Amino acid sequence: MTAASHDDLILEIANLSKSFGPVRALRGVGFQLRRGEIHALAGENGAGKSTLMNIIDGILRPDSGEIRLDGQPVTITSPAMAQTLGIGFVHQEIALCPDITVAENIFMAATNSSRALLMDFRGLERRAAEILRRLGDIDPAAPVRSLSISQQQLVEIAKALTLDCRVLILDEPTAALTEREAQILFEIMRTLAGQGISIIYISHRMVEIFDNCDRVTVLRDGQYIATMNVSETTTGEVVSAMVGRVIDSLYPPKLAEDERSGEIILDVRGLTDRQRYREVSFQLRKGEILGLAGLIGAGRTEIVKGICRLEGTVTGDVSLHGRVLHLAHYADSIAEGIVYLSEDRKGDGLFLDMSIAVNVSALSVEQVATRAGIIDDRRETEQAERLGGRLNLRYGHVGQPVSALSGGNQQKVAIAKMLSVSPKVIFLDEPTRGVDVGAKAEIHRILRDLARGGVGIVVISSELPELIGVCDRVLVVREGRIAGEVTDDEMTEDTIMYLASLGEQPPVAS
Amino acid sequence: MSTVTTPSGKDRGASGGILDTLRRLLRMRETGLVLIILALFIAMAFASPYFLTWNNMRAMAMAFAVEGVVVVGMTILLISGGIDLSVGSVTALAMVIAGLLFLNGIDPWVASGMAIAVCTAIGAAMGFFVTRVGLHHFIVSLAVMVIARGLCLLGTGGRPIGLYTLPPEFKFIGQGSIGVIPVVIVIFVVVVVVFDFLLRRTTMFRKVFYTGSNEKAAAYSGIRTKKVVFLTTTLCSTLCGVAGIIYMARFGSAQPTFGIGMELNVIAAAVIGGASLSGGSGTIFGAILGTILLSVVSSSLALLDVSVYWQDIIRGSILLTAVTIDHYLNKRRG
Numbered sequence: 001m002t003a004a005s006h007d008d009l010i011l012e013i014a015n016l017s018k019s020f021g022p023v024r025a026l027r028g029v030g031f032q033l034r035r036g037e038i039h040a041l042a043g044e045n046g047a048g049k050s051t052l053m054n055i056i057d058g059i060l061r062p063d064s065g066e067i068r069l070d071g072q073p074v075t076i077t078s079p080a081m082a083q084t085l086g087i088g089f090v091h092q093e094i095a096l097c098p099d100i101t102v103a104e105n106i107f108m109a110a111t112n113s114s115r116a117l118l119m120d121f122r123g124l125e126r127r128a129a130e131i132l133r134r135l136g137d138i139d140p141a142a143p144v145r146s147l148s149i150s151q152q153q154l155v156e157i158a159k160a161l162t163l164d165c166r167v168l169i170l171d172e173p174t175a176a177l178t179e180r181e182a183q184i185l186f187e188i189m190r191t192l193a194g195q196g197i198s199i200i201y202i203s204h205r206m207v208e209i210f211d212n213c214d215r216v217t218v219l220r221d222g223q224y225i226a227t228m229n230v231s232e233t234t235t236g237e238v239v240s241a242m243v244g245r246v247i248d249s250l251y252p253p254k255l256a257e258d259e260r261s262g263e264i265i266l267d268v269r270g271l272t273d274r275q276r277y278r279e280v281s282f283q284l285r286k287g288e289i290l291g292l293a294g295l296i297g298a299g300r301t302e303i304v305k306g307i308c309r310l311e312g313t314v315t316g317d318v319s320l321h322g323r324v325l326h327l328a329h330y331a332d333s334i335a336e337g338i339v340y341l342s343e344d345r346k347g348d349g350l351f352l353d354m355s356i357a358v359n360v361s362a363l364s365v366e367q368v369a370t371r372a373g374i375i376d377d378r379r380e381t382e383q384a385e386r387l388g389g390r391l392n393l394r395y396g397h398v399g400q401p402v403s404a405l406s407g408g409n410q411q412k413v414a415i416a417k418m419l420s421v422s423p424k425v426i427f428l429d430e431p432t433r434g435v436d437v438g439a440k441a442e443i444h445r446i447l448r449d450l451a452r453g454g455v456g457i458v459v460i461s462s463e464l465p466e467l468i469g470v471c472d473r474v475l476v477v478r479e480g481r482i483a484g485e486v487t488d489d490e491m492t493e494d495t496i497m498y499l500a501s502l503g504e505q506p507p508v509a510s
Numbered sequence: 511m512s513t514v515t516t517p518s519g520k521d522r523g524a525s526g527g528i529l530d531t532l533r534r535l536l537r538m539r540e541t542g543l544v545l546i547i548l549a550l551f552i553a554m555a556f557a558s559p560y561f562l563t564w565n566n567m568r569a570m571a572m573a574f575a576v577e578g579v580v581v582v583g584m585t586i587l588l589i590s591g592g593i594d595l596s597v598g599s600v601t602a603l604a605m606v607i608a609g610l611l612f613l614n615g616i617d618p619w620v621a622s623g624m625a626i627a628v629c630t631a632i633g634a635a636m637g638f639f640v641t642r643v644g645l646h647h648f649i650v651s652l653a654v655m656v657i658a659r660g661l662c663l664l665g666t667g668g669r670p671i672g673l674y675t676l677p678p679e680f681k682f683i684g685q686g687s688i689g690v691i692p693v694v695i696v697i698f699v700v701v702v703v704v705f706d707f708l709l710r711r712t713t714m715f716r717k718v719f720y721t722g723s724n725e726k727a728a729a730y731s732g733i734r735t736k737k738v739v740f741l742t743t744t745l746c747s748t749l750c751g752v753a754g755i756i757y758m759a760r761f762g763s764a765q766p767t768f769g770i771g772m773e774l775n776v777i778a779a780a781v782i783g784g785a786s787l788s789g790g791s792g793t794i795f796g797a798i799l800g801t802i803l804l805s806v807v808s809s810s811l812a813l814l815d816v817s818v819y820w821q822d823i824i825r826g827s828i829l830l831t832a833v834t835i836d837h838y839l840n841k842r843r844g
Contacts (some may be wrong), residue, residue: 029717158604223728243555248729310729310730327731330729330730330732331732331733331734333732334731340730342727344731347726347727348724348727348729348730349727349730350724350727350728351720351723351724351727351728351790352724353568353790353791354719354720354723354790358719362720362727362728362731362732362733363732364714364732365713365716365717369712369713373712373713373714374712375711375712375713375716417731
């Protein structure tokens with residue numbers, strides 16, 4: 001590293017720190033970007049990649065540290081300023097105006113940073129068309145709405161390119177692309193790098209990093225871990241650097257050998273929705289907590305929603321305790337005792353402005369009503385108090401709106417809602433997202449108790465330590481298929497990351 | 511806000527009692543409205559000797575009773591997250607259809623049933639466009655508002671139809687009294703009490719609240735939200751049909767231009783009564799108080815010889831004030 005002369009560096013970051021309240025997102029991070037290189041930034045969710053990039057783009061301000069561009073210290077205060085400095089950022093989420101044309105979308109940013117009083121339409125149009133030609137077959141006059149997601153992604157890249165950027169940040173640009181489109185993108189990246197543009201490439205996918213990047217920097221828990229030349233390292237080394245963390249929170253004890261039963265609660269066979277997953281088969285056994293791992297977009301959530309008939313047109317068999325179910329709507333699934341805890345607690349898990357009691361009873365109001373359908377307030381209150389007590393929910397009274405509770409307690413209300421129907425199988429999608437450490441441990445304990453009580457528990461989590469700590473068995477989903485299963489000693493972050501990104505077990509350690 | 515945090519919250523019932531009930535009552539929207547209406551009554555009793563007379567009370571009640579039936583439908587629809595601009599024209603259409611059928615020799619009761627059925631079908635059609643096609647309530651009902659009005663004018667040539675031969679037992683719904691209480695008011699009270707109970711207490715209508723509060727969360731609770739919205743849309747039009755028939759019996763005629771601007775009054779009443787335009791909250795009782803408030807204000811202004819032009823300005827200001835207060839209360843709570 002020290003060998004790199006300062007002439008060589010376009011962007012240099014030293015000792016950068018950033019906190020959000022008590023959370024230290026970045027701690028003294030350093031990063032060096034050379035002219036014309038493709039530099040991968042790797043790390044788990046929450047490692048600090050986005051925070052770092054948002055600081056470079058001027059969206060966030062660092063608490064301390066230095067950013068040097070061409071050797072000069074700079075303070076970047078806004079994305080517009082980042083643009084004038086030649087930094088282009090292609091976000092993972094597409095932010096285009098769907099009803100105007102591709103060309104106009106591309107001009108939008110360019111116009112904004114241009115100092116000219118009048119727009120040079122002809123020049124911009126010519127350049128836009130030129131760039132679009134390189135990016136594949138996109139009509140500059142077509143409205144963005146008519147494009148596929150991957151084409152829209154390419155328009156985002158084109159937009160960044162029209163800004164004469166010297167540093168281009170690409171945040172997981174291939175997440176929505178097909179293999180061929182991704183290859184085209186990589187070619188473009190190499191061409192740009194050949195022209196002297198430096199690219200920061202954020203990705204989880206090891207193959208992409210190793211096939212296309214020059215160097216890779218790894219962040220973990222907001223700290224700088226290492227920068228390696230791709231040609232001199234291995235996937236194993238990078239993955240280890242990414243996940244090499246000691247599990248520090250306590251997880252409840254797992255199922256002992258003699259507690260394991262062969263009894264199958266849920267049997268899923270050949271579940272297919274033709275778009276996002278195909279031929280998914282797995283079994284859930286009594287007493288175990290089953291994990292579903294995979295990269296974002298691998299199809300975990302979609303598979304589970306398909307089983308519950310929450311979305312998608314699904315074929316394939318789902319049997320509960322040996323009986324094939326005929327489910328047409330999620331209401332049927334609830335009636336059979338199969339429920340889904342949403343990953344988006346605030347968006348679709350809870351009714352935030354309604355009371356705790358009313359939230360808890362939402363899956364089946366009929367349960368707290370007379371046969372004629374008249375709700376018994378006392379029973380509704382009792383139900384919420386009983387389940388709240390069981391989950392150690394902290395609240396004033398059950399008539400309080402859910403919005404008044406903390407994240408962890410809101411999640412407990414969401415779980416109480418699931419338990420209100422005495423479910424046989426619960427799918428929990430990111431059950432501890434946005435929940436503090438204490439409540440997290442409590443939720444894990446609750447899941448274990450439920451599993452011991454014979455309820456089938458399936459947990460989706462993007463947090464590998466959580467899956468490894470809580471689950472007895474983990475299925476790894478990759479590109480809509482189950483790529484593998486890990487149990488016991490095989491359950492390591494390396495193995496799961498390998499399966500999730502490559503679809504194969506890691507080579508035996510040399 | 512400063513409520514005691516207990517794991518079970520059980521000790522609350524024990525220490526609650528009258529004070530607690532009183533506090534909760536004071537926090538309710540309805541209490542505020544009752545107090546405002548009472549204050550208006552007292553002020554008007556001093557301002558105009560005619561105000562507190564039986565005849566004036568009766569006239570005021572008659573004025574808001576029929577519209578109150580429509581307010582019930584609108585409130586339920588608003589709670590489910592929808593809105594209906596067509597209420598005025600659909601009410602008029604019910605009158606016109608029933609009136610025309612009656613003039614063509616059909617029994618008035620049968621004619622009324624058919625008119626209500628047509629209104630229900632109109633509501634179902636709107637529900638279809640909203641839930642199946644995916645259009646917004648506002649646009650769909652705006653179109654229907656214009657279409658239904660057009661049908662009224664087309665059917666009558668734009669002139670009111672006199673229905674002088676309506677049998678007295680039919681006119682009784684609109685003009686008769688049971689003891690000293692007008693039948694119209696009896697019908698109104700029954701509709702309000704029944705729907706208020708249904709909305710507060712039944713599982714069926716609880717789903718309306720869930721759907722309006724967060725449609726996605728409702729779907730993720732296994733509620734068929736499209737069905738709920740379809741039904742609330744339909745119900746609102748059905749109640750418009752019922753209101754139209756009562757008006758016809760009361761006026762003894764069918765008026766194609768009746769109810770222009772009614773939607774604004776009805777939506778204002780529901781919103782003053784606590785219904786939220788974004789769905790998920792509202793009560794029938796509150797909405798009716800909103801209706802009464804607007805009606806008392808109009809009647810008071812008329813008694814005080816205030817120009818009718820001022821009335822609209824004052825009504826609009828009341829609406830704006832109520833919504834502003836509500837907005838701030840909500841923000842503080844959130």
